[in-house]
Amino acid sequence: MPFSLRRLLQRPRTKSGLPHTANKPYHVAIIMDGNGRWAKQRGLPRTAGHRAGMAALRLTVRAAVELGIGVLTVYAFSTENWRRPKAEVDFLMNLPGQFLKTDLPELKQNNVRIRMSGSREGLPAHTLQAVDEAIAQTADNTGMILNFALNYGGRGEIIRAVRKLAKAVKAGVLEPEEITEELVSRALDTGALPDPDLLIRCSGEIRLSNFLLWQLAYAELWFTDVYWPDFDRSHLLAAINAYSKRDRRFGGIKGGEGLDV
Ligand code: FPP
Numbered sequence: 001m002p003f004s005l006r007r008l009l010q011r012p013r014t015k016s017g018l019p020h021t022a023n024k025p026y027h028v029a030i031i032m033d034g035n036g037r038w039a040k041q042r043g044l045p046r047t048a049g050h051r052a053g054m055a056a057l058r059l060t061v062r063a064a065v066e067l068g069i070g071v072l073t074v075y076a077f078s079t080e081n082w083r084r085p086k087a088e089v090d091f092l093m094n095l096p097g098q099f100l101k102t103d104l105p106e107l108k109q110n111n112v113r114i115r116m117s118g119s120r121e122g123l124p125a126h127t128l129q130a131v132d133e134a135i136a137q138t139a140d141n142t143g144m145i146l147n148f149a150l151n152y153g154g155r156g157e158i159i160r161a162v163r164k165l166a167k168a169v170k171a172g173v174l175e176p177e178e179i180t181e182e183l184v185s186r187a188l189d190t191g192a193l194p195d196p197d198l199l200i201r202c203s204g205e206i207r208l209s210n211f212l213l214w215q216l217a218y219a220e221l222w223f224t225d226v227y228w229p230d231f232d233r234s235h236l237l238a239a240i241n242a243y244s245k246r247d248r249r250f251g252g253i254k255g256g257e258g259l260d261v
Pocket of ligand 1: 034036037050076077078092096099203
């Protein structure tokens with residue numbers, strides 16, 4: 001059977017099983033946007049923007065490790081990005097390999113564990129090989145998880161999860177009534193990862209662009225006009241500071257009890 005219900009149920013998603021309410025976000029997700037406009041502003045090709053974006057990612061990962069972030073999910077390539085010209089897609093498909101070639105030693109030294117969310121289908125073999133190699137080499141690391149959303153689309157991910165659960169029902173190992181939010185969460189690519197606490201999007205766009213649609217249900221959102229290649233530790237800190245002042249009620253009320261209407 002291609003689907004193991006036991007594996008799906010194995011690990012709790014968070015240590016407490018509850019959403020993270022502490023002042024510091026545990027899981028930060030970033031839509032790294034604006035590489036093209038950054039390049040255009042400078043009269044450079046879009047590829048120069050992506051290259052500069054890679055440097056910004058390096059700084060951001062370093063800062064996230066230093067700040068004690070638990071999970072950093074970065075939107076590296078969406079399922080919609082295939083619509084770009086082939087030359088740009090080819091360039092983007094080389095970035096994971098390039099990034100990991102230069103940065104894997106430092107990531108390992110920093111106890112970072114690499115993982116991927118997204119569909120493997122359609123990704124070039126060399127891209128998958130680079131990511132798989134990094135995943136294997138960091139599998140025993142216990143520090144921050146760096147989750148690459150690669151060939152990722154939220155709706156596609158939900159479809160894959162629904163199919164897994166439907167197959168389990170068809171195989172007779174799952175009752176429809178046993179399908180809970182928890183089980184759907186675990187069937188997603190993000191699996192045992194807790195939901196993001198904070199979503200950052202740069203470049204002035206204020207939308208989700210099919211990113212972590214299920215997982216962002218209660219995330220705090222933070223937007224900045226800064227283009228991704230200019231994003232650095234100071235912006236990450238500003239986002240985390242803003243997060244720490246938010247009042248997360250998860251649909252409840254402050255204090256949690258009492259009826260003083
Ligand atoms: C969106 O900016 C960015 C991307 C589609 C690529 C993201 C890639 C990086 C940040 C480089 C690092 C990645 C890895 C995997 C190491 P855009 O091109 O849509 O910018 P625009 O909206 O200004 O055109």
